[in-house]
Amino acid sequence: xxxxxxxxxxxxxxxxxxxxxxxxxxxxxxxxxxxxxxxxxxxxxxxxxxxxxxxxxxxxxxxxxxxxxxxxxxxxxxxxxxxxxxxxxxxxxxxxxxxxxxxxxxxxxxx
Amino acid sequence: xxxxxxxxxxxxxxxxxxxxxxxxxxxxxxxxxxxxxxxxxxxxxxxxxxxxxxxxxxxxxxxxxxxxxxxxxxxxxxxxxxxxxxxxxxxxxxxxxxxxxxxxxxxxxxxxxxxx
Numbered sequence: 507x508x509x510x511x512x513x514x515x516x517x518x519x520x521x522x523x524x525x526x527x528x529x530x531x532x533x534x535x536x537x538x539x540x541x542x543x544x545x546x547x548x549x550x551x552x553x554x555x556x557x558x559x560x561x562x563x564x565x566x567x568x569x570x571x572x573x574x575x576x577x578x579x580x581x582x583x584x585x586x587x588x589x590x591x592x593x594x595x596x597x598x599x600x601x602x603x604x605x606x607x608x609x610x611x612x613x614x615x616x617x
Numbered sequence: 618x619x620x621x622x623x624x625x626x627x628x629x630x631x632x633x634x635x636x637x638x639x640x641x642x643x644x645x646x647x648x649x650x651x652x653x654x655x656x657x658x659x660x661x662x663x664x665x666x667x668x669x670x671x672x673x674x675x676x677x678x679x680x681x682x683x684x685x686x687x688x689x690x691x692x693x694x695x696x697x698x699x700x701x702x703x704x705x706x707x708x709x710x711x712x713x714x715x716x717x718x719x720x721x722x723x724x725x726x727x728x729x730x731x732x733x
Binding site: 510515540542547548549550551552555596603604605607608609610 | 621623650657658659660661662665667673675676707709714721722723724725726727729
C-alpha cells in the first residue's frame, strides 16, 4: 500500500521567516502529489499539485513545492510566512481511485 | 456559487442510534467520497462513488453505509455498529476517478460527530 509520511507534527515559525514542510511518499510509479491546507473546523483547500513535468510547482497563497524522485519527497515551501498561514497542512498521494494522506503538520506562526 | 455543502455542521449521536450526514454538490462531478478525520491520523477513506447507483468501500467502511441515488447527493449513515464514531467527517467530489490534471478532489466544510 502506498503511504505518506509527514515527519513534523508541529512547526513554529516567526512571521516573515521562511517555511519548509516535509513530505515523503512511498509509491512505485510516478506519483500524483498534492498539498492541502485546513483551517480549524474547516474543509481542505488545495494548495498545489504535481502530475508530471516541471518538478517545481507553484501554488496559491505564495506556496511552492519541489518533487524530488531520488528522495521520494515533495516538500512545501514559502519564502515569507504570514500569520494567516497558521493552519494544518496535509500532503497526499493518489493511489488508484483514492487519495492517501499524511498525518498532517500543524503550523504555528509567532508574531 | 458552485461547491460542496455538508450538513449539519455538528451532530450528536446517542448509543444505538443511526445518524445520517448529508453531502450535496452542485459542481456536476461524477465522483464523490467520504473521509473520516481523527487528530494526528490524517484522513481515511470510508466510501467512494464513481457514478449514480454505484459505490465502493474504502479503507474503513465497517459501521458505515452510503447511497448514491442522485448525482449531486452522497449521504453517509453512521450505524450503531460503528463503536467509535466521534470524528470529523469530510465529503469530497471530483470530475471522475481517473487521475489527470483536471481531476482534483474538492472538499466540503465537514461535519463534526460526537457521541452523547
